[in-house]
Amino acid sequence: MSDLISPRRRRLILGLGAGAGSLLLGGCDRLSNLPQTQGVLSSAQWWTRAVQDALVSRDAVAPEFSRADIAPVFRANGTTHPDNPGYQALARDGFRDWRLRVDGLVESPQSFSLDALRAMPAQTQITRHDCVEGWSCIGQWTGPLLRDVLARVVPKPSARYVMFFCADPMDEGSDYYYESIDMRTAVHPQTLLAYALNGETLPMAYGAPLRLRLGLQLGYKMAKYLMHVQLVSSYRPFGHGNGGYWEDQGYTWYAGI
Numbered sequence: 001m002s003d004l005i006s007p008r009r010r011r012l013i014l015g016l017g018a019g020a021g022s023l024l025l026g027g028c029d030r031l032s033n034l035p036q037t038q039g040v041l042s043s044a045q046w047w048t049r050a051v052q053d054a055l056v057s058r059d060a061v062a063p064e065f066s067r068a069d070i071a072p073v074f075r076a077n078g079t080t081h082p083d084n085p086g087y088q089a090l091a092r093d094g095f096r097d098w099r100l101r102v103d104g105l106v107e108s109p110q111s112f113s114l115d116a117l118r119a120m121p122a123q124t125q126i127t128r129h130d131c132v133e134g135w136s137c138i139g140q141w142t143g144p145l146l147r148d149v150l151a152r153v154v155p156k157p158s159a160r161y162v163m164f165f166c167a168d169p170m171d172e173g174s175d176y177y178y179e180s181i182d183m184r185t186a187v188h189p190q191t192l193l194a195y196a197l198n199g200e201t202l203p204m205a206y207g208a209p210l211r212l213r214l215g216l217q218l219g220y221k222m223a224k225y226l227m228h229v230q231l232v233s234s235y236r237p238f239g240h241g242n243g244g245y246w247e248d249q250g251y252t253w254y255a256g257i
């Protein structure tokens with residue numbers, strides 16, 4: 001029985017994209033009827049179901065725009081040049097040694113190089129960025145969907161939030177910028193890890209080498225300078241316990257546009 005759920009088989013099940021949904025459920029339903037496999041596949045099944053729900057859900061999506069709508073100059077806000085020697089050394093080298101660590105409540109923690117992320121299927125979307133300060137800017141963003149990256153590490157059923165830890169120190173170097181989203185937002189079809197803006201390698205001011213992009217929330221949720229992604233059951237233990245740098249200053253955790 002165990003060869004049914006070999007790592008290759010699991011990758012096969014998890015690696016399917018949109019459009020293969022029925023196949024996906026069929027395969028899982030068959031497997032879940034085998035009591036021997038239930039424990040082993042529970043994370044995979046849970047995750048597969050979460051993605052499946054997202055694929056068929058009526059969750060709102062943000063409007064997407066045309067190339068003609070792209071702002072000639074995208075506005076940069078917050079940190080534009082992280083005051084972090086380690087980060088600056090990585091930047092000088094074109095981020096060749098940068099790795100995105102993805103761990104926490106997952107079956108197989110992994111570190112992704114920029115090349116590994118660029119080799120994944122990418123999404124390109126032209127969306128509007130709304131800052132809580134009252135300005136908006138339309139830009140074109142490219143990168144893998146967060147849910148495809150998460151599929152590689154296989155979230156455990158206990159994972160409820162995704163934490164994003166950044167390279168830029170805030171407040172005289174004591175705290176670093178960080179953010180968190182829930183799993184529903186994590187699997188949303190407009191949630192991506194962007195490495196390009198308007199077709200160009202993401203410049204430092206906008207969060208090089210990788211930043212979070214969400215369709216439906218405000219700018220401060222979209223963490224720039226990503227270094228580490230951690231799946232957790234609660235965001236309370238981090239920072240000052242409110243789920244993000246700006247949340248710790250009083251902004252709301254769910255920041256809908």
Ligand SMILES: Nc1nc2c(c(=O)[nH]1)N[C@H]1C(S)=C(S)[C@@H](COP(=O)(O)O)O[C@H]1N2
Pocket residue numbers: 074075076077078079129130131132166167168177178205206207219220221222223224225
């Ligand atoms: N790491 C990090 N991420 C961040 C910020 C920051 O200062 N540091 N600022 C946030 C805010 S308030 C906004 S509006 C956007 C700005 O993104 P932009 O510079 O691409 O416009 O990034 C968000 N993500």
Ligand SMILES: [Mo]
Pocket residue numbers: 077130131132133219220
């Ligand atoms: Mo913002």
